[in-house]
Amino acid sequence: MIKKYDSNKMYQLVLKIYEAYGFSRTDSEKVAHTIIYTDMHGIESHGVQRMAMYDRFIQNGKIRINSSPEIVKETKVSAVIDAHFGLGQLNGIYSMELAIKKAKESGVGIVSTKKSGHYGIAGFYANMAAEQGLIGISSTNSRPGMLPTNSTQPFVGTNPIGFAMPANPHNFILDFATTTVPQGKIEVYRKLEKDLPEFWVAKNGITPIHNHTNDYDLDLLRVPKSNVGLTPLGGVSELTGGHKGFGLGIMVEIFTSILSQGDISSEIDGSNPDLGPCQSFIAIDPTIFGDRDAIIAKFSAYLQEMRDLPAVPGRKVYVHGDKEHLSYLDAIENGIKIDDATIIEIKEIATRLGVSANEFLA
């Protein structure tokens, strides 16, 4: 069952848990903020629901509590960071703050970060830049899940891209896996016992898997070098543009693992603590092109024109960030949605760490 919880109290609980792991107060605040931000914006798959996974990684040493990101190469407009397998969110915030600083000083900042960890949603980091009036872009590679066009074996990660641009009444935030859907979507459908409605998963490169009870094949999605994979955005055929999603996945790989000389998606292995994802962080100051207010006003008017277009009966045109903003407003008023299984996981973690969870879950 899914219940609603007060976001401020849940923030306090997450903060206490991360302090109990041994992270500093400041770092724990950052982690709690990214996690609660994610739930408040309606992306529940990547919020507190992921704390159990991070907990496993903290316990098995894949996430190293005492690691700090290190700048290994730097110019006025760029940096390469070795994150030494610290917590992904902390690496992400550090890296994007550096990109933002460079953008404010030099117009553009591009940071490529290796030996990182799972960092949550790409859109969070992109929006860090937008919150400061800049264009923000972030992406991450990930375990191999995507089928290159015509291949029967997954090789490219789901490699999401987050892109944010300041706008009124709220920022434009585009955040998407370069596969048709991310891995998490398949898990959600299996938990809900729903068949996969579209061609999201392919066996042998071309055969769709729809049946949610096909555990044998769907479990292969997590097995390296299997014959089951996620379709790229656009599907498995060039006639539907599948080669475009495949190409976008490669683009992400360039800005993450290739430029930083880190581990590429196909090398990432959940069980090996010395291999980890790479991420990219770009900030661009629009004032190098013109007046910030005029640019934002023009962009906001453009977005509003699209919201006002004639729509399919019963539907509405949303631009990217609209639905997330509605979730956010609702979360302030009514709390964030968390399922019972996740609450049990969080309580177990809290108890183990000597944190009293109940007062925050009232």
Add this chain to the structure above:
Amino acid sequence: MIKKYDSNKMYQLVLKIYEAYGFSRTDSEKVAHTIIYTDMHGIESHGVQRMAMYDRFIQNGKIRINSSPEIVKETKVSAVIDAHFGLGQLNGIYSMELAIKKAKESGVGIVSTKKSGHYGIAGFYANMAAEQGLIGISSTNSRPGMLPTNSTQPFVGTNPIGFAMPANPHNFILDFATTTVPQGKIEVYRKLEKDLPEFWVAKNGITPIHNHTNDYDLDLLRVPKSNVGLTPLGGVSELTGGHKGFGLGIMVEIFTSILSQGDISSEIDGSNPDLGPCQSFIAIDPTIFGDRDAIIAKFSAYLQEMRDLPAVPGRKVYVHGDKEHLSYLDAIENGIKIDDATIIEIKEIATRLGVSANEFLA
């Protein structure tokens, strides 16, 4: 009928035609190079086939022969250019050369160009950077063709993105419309009297149009504010990722018309000579991240691993640029493919301009 023509001779003919229009020798060489490059790489829809369209635009004043691009704002890493409606290819080459110069000096160059014209293929400009060891990105907005998710009326352009990265044995070049297919693809299928095999065109936002004889509806693709449009990459449903293609189209709009404060896709009107597309040109020097050779070697090995993956029987895994490179090698050996209708158009243009075409078409 399609015949093959010697690319060097065809280059000479295009060069003479552009000189006869009144372009300088140097400018005419640039235009001829981009056009013949396009045909040699197998993208015949955007090569000499487009000369008739450019001819109409030169005659009606939409393309202005004596215009030169003007830098209206500039920093070490950026520029805004007003192209004053000069020929798109010349604006594109000028703009990308400026982005490359800035990337070589400062690591990154981002140029946004307004009041431009149809510039051919985005991948050509991206590859100009890759030819010099840099990452290159280019995009253009265009007349409204794409349906925003849930809308019944096209609003966003087909807004293609070209992305190139140096690699061995040849550069990686990704070049794609952010719609499932570009306008030109629909025209090709109609000319060939073939039905549209996939959900490329939607009526009222959700109804696929497949029948190539449905002239009434397919002609509406060119009519502003009609109820027929191209599907975004990913289709018209969020279940197939259509909102992602829509978002990519908006991203292109930001880097082209929003940052340059030029005309947005929905404002572009083929019949109004004072409205024109905007383009974006980005160059990034990989040496700001690390050793160029090491980065290119890592990337090339990554691409080769994908080419060697197990494939669907009878198919092969290609990475972006492979097919175009094979076309190029074939064109050197056997010439470029041009249909008779296009040859007749070129002859008509040549004759009108006093250029003797026959000697180049032997």
